Amino acid sequence: MFFIVATCPFCNIRGKHRGIGINQRFTTGLDKVSIIVRCFACNKDFLATTSYPRDDEDYKQIKHYFNTPTSEVVYPDKVFNIFPKPEFYIHSSFPDDIKELIHEIYTTKSPKVAVMCARAILDYTLKNLGIRNDNKNLYDRIQDAYNQEIITKPVAEWAHIIRKFGNFAIHELKATEKEVDEVKEFIKIFLDLVYRIPYEINKFKS
Ligand SMILES: [Zn+2]
Numbered sequence: 383m384f385f386i387v388a389t390c391p392f393c394n395i396r397g398k399h400r401g402i403g404i405n406q407r408f409t410t411g412l413d414k415v416s417i418i419v420r421c422f423a424c425n426k427d428f429l430a431t432t433s434y435p436r437d438d439e440d441y442k443q444i445k446h447y448f449n450t451p452t453s454e455v456v457y458p459d460k461v462f463n464i465f466p467k468p469e470f471y472i473h474s475s476f477p478d479d480i481k482e483l484i485h486e487i488y489t490t491k492s493p494k495v496a497v498m499c500a501r502a503i504l505d506y507t508l509k510n511l512g513i514r515n516d517n518k519n520l521y522d523r524i525q526d527a528y529n530q531e532i533i534t535k536p537v538a539e540w541a542h543i544i545r546k547f548g549n550f551a552i553h554e555l556k557a558t559e560k561e562v563d564e565v566k567e568f569i570k571i572f573l574d575l576v577y578r579i580p581y582e583i584n585k586f587k588s
Pocket residue numbers: 390391392393394395421422423424425426
């Protein structure tokens with residue numbers, strides 16, 4: 383049984399993932415190792431590869447473990463390259479509906495669609511956090527989140543910029559690539575703040 387400490391490219395969970403298959407190829411002086419790794423969180427398989435000069439002392443140690451499959455070994459991730467490369471940032475603590483929209487932001491060819499999705503994520507998330515008053519609009523919800531100390535002042539100010547980009551995309555059907563870059567950065571920070579950070583803190587509390 384062996385494990386690799388790595389970040390899963392599919393769900394972005396970092397931890398001890400189990401190696402389920404190993405392939406070693408020996409060429410002159412260089413050993414290439416590919417390991418199929420199964421994520422403990424999302425159960426998807428990814429590939430960890432490495433290559434070493436055969437006479438490298440660290441590698442001799444690693445190789446020793448590869449060849450003793452009954453022992454429980456944990457490999458550090460710095461040794462390995464992980465495939466596929468994660469294409470965009472998604473964390474398991476994000477709601478599925480939001481993950482779908484993040485995927486859309488990164489795959490659509492249309493800047494206005496990407497910006498609309500970012501605005502939708504912002505609005506949906508604030509409602510999801512309990513800032514739900516049907517008489518209020520997104521402007522009020524951002525202010526409420528700030529007043530309730532759910533988001534900090536710089537995040538609130540940035541949220542208003544994203545709101546304006548979104549409104550312009552919805553009403554004028556216009557957005558730029560530069561705005562898309564900005565909404566991607568905002569969404570990453572915003573979702574970390576409201577979903578991932580509380581999730582990480584709760585792990586230590588429980
Ligand atoms: Zn995973």
